Amino acid sequence: xxxxxxxxxxxxxxxxxxxxxxxxxxxxxxxxxxxxxxxxxxxxxxxxxxxxxxxxxxxxxxxxxxxxxxxxxxxxxxxxxxxxxxxxxxxxxxxxxxxxxxxxxxxxxxxxxxxxxxxxxxxxxxxxxxxxxxxxxxxxxxxxxxxxxxxxxxxxxxxxxxxxxxxxxxxxxxxxxxxxxxxxxxxxxxxxxxxxxxxxxxxxxxxxxxxxxxxxxxxxxxxxxxxxxxxxxxxxxxxxxxxx
Amino acid sequence: xxxxxxxxxxxxxxxxxxxxxxxxxxxxxxxxxxxxxxxxxxxxxxxxxxxxxxxxxxxxxxxxxxxxxxxxxxxxxxxxxxxxxxxx
Amino acid sequence: xxxxxxxxxxxxxxxxxxxxxxxxxxxxxxxxxxxxxxxxxxxxxxxxxxxxxxxxxxxxxxxxxxxxxxxxxxxxxxxxxxxxxxxxxxxxxxxxxxxxxxxxxxxxxxxxxxxx
Numbered sequence: 001x002x003x004x005x006x007x008x009x010x011x012x013x014x015x016x017x018x019x020x021x022x023x024x025x026x027x028x029x030x031x032x033x034x035x036x037x038x039x040x041x042x043x044x045x046x047x048x049x050x051x052x053x054x055x056x057x058x059x060x061x062x063x064x065x066x067x068x069x070x071x072x073x074x075x076x077x078x079x080x081x082x083x084x085x086x087x088x089x090x091x092x093x094x095x096x097x098x099x100x101x102x103x104x105x106x107x108x109x110x111x112x113x114x115x116x117x118x119x120x121x122x123x124x125x126x127x128x129x130x131x132x133x134x135x136x137x138x139x140x141x142x143x144x145x146x147x148x149x150x151x152x153x154x155x156x157x158x159x160x161x162x163x164x165x166x167x168x169x170x171x172x173x174x175x176x177x178x179x180x181x182x183x184x185x186x187x188x189x190x191x192x193x194x195x196x197x198x199x200x201x202x203x204x205x206x207x208x209x210x211x212x213x214x215x216x217x218x219x220x221x222x223x224x225x226x227x228x229x230x231x232x233x234x235x236x237x238x239x240x241x242x243x244x
Numbered sequence: 245x246x247x248x249x250x251x252x253x254x255x256x257x258x259x260x261x262x263x264x265x266x267x268x269x270x271x272x273x274x275x276x277x278x279x280x281x282x283x284x285x286x287x288x289x290x291x292x293x294x295x296x297x298x299x300x301x302x303x304x305x306x307x308x309x310x311x312x313x314x315x316x317x318x319x320x321x322x323x324x325x326x327x328x329x330x331x332x
Numbered sequence: 333x334x335x336x337x338x339x340x341x342x343x344x345x346x347x348x349x350x351x352x353x354x355x356x357x358x359x360x361x362x363x364x365x366x367x368x369x370x371x372x373x374x375x376x377x378x379x380x381x382x383x384x385x386x387x388x389x390x391x392x393x394x395x396x397x398x399x400x401x402x403x404x405x406x407x408x409x410x411x412x413x414x415x416x417x418x419x420x421x422x423x424x425x426x427x428x429x430x431x432x433x434x435x436x437x438x439x440x441x442x443x444x445x446x447x448x
Contacts, residue, residue, distance in 0.1 A: 003441070010354045018347055025339035032335065032384035039381060039403030043389055046404075047397035055389035055404035056294045056411065064408060071412040078419040085426045088433075100320045127297070135293035135390060139415045143301040150309065205391075225415060229306070232422045236313045239429065240320065253341045256375065260345040260368050264352035269360035276364050283371055287410075290378045291388045291402050298411045299374075302418040307367065311360060314425045318432050325436065 051202040052132040052211035060137065061217045065196045068217075069181055072224060076178050079228045086235045099243040102157050113155025120148035128222040132211040138221030145222070146229025158241050165234040170227050177224030184216050252286045270315055273308045280304045338379035345372035359428040359438045363421055370417050374410045381406035 029035050042055055042063065052058040060068050089097060128141020153161040185196040193199065196213075203210035259279040266272040280303025287295045349369035356362040381403030389404035391397045431443050 007355060010351070014347065014351070018343070021343045021346070022340075025336065025343060028336075028339060028380060030335035031338050031379055032382055034381055034383040034403055036403070038405055039389075042404055043401055044398070047391060053391040053397075054294070055391075055401075056292075056407035059404050059408040060412065064405075068408075068412055071416050075416045075419045078416075078423045081423045082419075082426045085423075085430050088430075098317065098321045098324055100316060134392075135297060135388070137294065137411075139411055140294065140297040140301070143298060143306070143415050143418075147301055147305045150305075206393075228419065232419060233306075233309070235426070236310055236422070239317045240313060250337070253338055257341045257344050260372075261348050263368055264348050264365055267357065267361060269358055269364070272361060272364055276367070279368070279371075283374070286375070287378060290382050291386065292378055292407050292410070293388055293390070294407050295374070295378065295410045295414065298414040302414055303371075306418050307364075307421055310422050310425050311364070314360060314429055317429055318438060321432065322436075 047205055050198065050211050050214065051205040052214055053205055054132055054134060054137070057131045057137045057218070058211065058214060060139075061131075061214045061221075062198055062211070065185070065217065068221075069185070069196075072178065072181060072221060075225065075228055076174070079174070079232050082232050082235050086239060089239065098239075100240040102242040105155065105157065110155040113151040117148060117151040117155075120151065121145055124148060124226070125222070128218060129208065129215075131218045132214050133206055133208070138218045139225055142222045142225025143229065145226035146233070149230050150233060153237055158237060161234070161237060165230050167231070167234070170230055170234075174224060174227040174231060177220050177222075177227060180220035180223070181217060184213055184220065188213075248289055252282065252289055255282055256286060269311060273311055277304050277308050280307075338382075339376060342372045342376035342379065345369075345375065357439055357441070359431065359440060360425070362440065363424045363428065366424070367417065367421055370413070374414065377406045377410055 042059060046052060046055045046058050050058050050062055052062075124141045124144030126141075127136040127144060128138050131137030131141070149161070149164060152164050188197040188199050189195055191197075191199055198212040198214070200212040200216065202212050209215050256279070259275060259282055263272060263275040263279050266275055280299060283303060284296045284299045287299060346369055349365050349372065352365035353362055353369070356365065383400065383402050386400040386402050387395055389401040389407065391399070395401075428438060432438055435443050437443070
């Protein structure tokens with residue numbers, strides 16, 4: 001199909017699609033008048049049933065924990081796919097590999113990155129651990145930790161990043177994070193309940209270790225997402241490594 | 245609806261259009277990062293702090309970085325091919 | 333009518349992202365347009381769950397459980413999807429690099445047949 005034909009087909013089919021979507025949104029309630037029961041039910045029972053104060057985290061890891069497990073495995077499979085596609089460069093011989101010369105970095109940038117990297121990693125872990133009580137949780141904290149390791153590359157170049165993100169250490173950690181989520185659910189099966197039942201002691205609401213399995217799954221998700229981002233960015237950075 | 249919400253929704257629509265209509269990917273990163281920041285602010289106005297934290301990290305730091313690395317690799321490879329073609 | 337503006341903005345962002353995706357000349361531009369389309373669903377979900385004069389669904393000493401708040405299920409759906417969507421974008425960019433390695437171009441009109 002030529003380009004002009006494709007643009008015409010798209011233009012002609014946009015009009016019914018737009019009309020259908022507008023008809024769909026006209027059936028919704030007006031903005032700001034949320035009617036539905038589910039949000040109010042969870043807001044009402046979340047505190048006394050699970051002793052957790054962050055309702056979004058409670059929904060993620062307890063009430064809809066099975067869906068979050070599926071989403072986490074999408075992430076795992078994507079990281080495996082990135083590693084699979086990009087590691088084909090190992091098959092090329094070294095002389096024909098494309099390399100990119102590194103630019104000079106100012107000393108101040110290196111020092112600042114060296115100071116900021118542990119601070120941001122600790123901040124990410126803090127945000128992940130306070131998931132059941134305050135805004136945060138495993139996904140947000142894991143994203144912060146995974147992106148914080150880029151400071152090593154920005155400040156000191158590819159050698160520093162390769163020293164931190166060694167694949168022999170990071171890959172087993174990522175597998176451990178993915179396995180821990182399922183493992184926590186399977187222990188519930190061995191105890192006689194359904195998969196992913198909350199069986200740990202609930203604690204008092206507002207405490208750091210509250211919510212039963214919510215804080216355990218939080219830590220597993222933090223490990224998985226942080227190391228997953230580190231692996232994916234490490235593979236990307238190896239594509240533009242400087243010539244030896 | 246208070247005026248903040250009007251303004252932020254209008255800005256979202258405008259910045260999404262600008263992001264899509266910028267064809268060169270090296271230039272598209274800037275409106276995309278700005279759109280990500282506006283999304284984070286709009287999620288904050290809609291009383292969703294969890295989603296704000298996710299979107300800030302991912303939309304402003306991670307995706308532009310990956311796009312820049314891809315562009316650098318593609319440009320380095322094209323320069324090397326051109327050099328090979330000039331010599332050979 | 334003005335109260336339906338947020339939903340209309342979500343539909344507009346979806347359609348403009350789709351237009352960019354169909355008429356693209358560069359795979360990286362296509363990946364970013366796909367990301368814009370994904371963000372339109374977050375806008376729609378969070379606007380559906382909003383309630384006027386209500387706070388966030390997070391309790392604390394100052395907002396005891398039972399204060400008016402917005403829907404937390406939409407927050408849970410959106411925040412996992414944002415982080416996972418970023419990794420899928422990384423996979424798509426890795427595939428772009430692979431296409432360039434095989435066919436030396438990032439133009440979708442060149443990469444017709446399935447090879448490599």
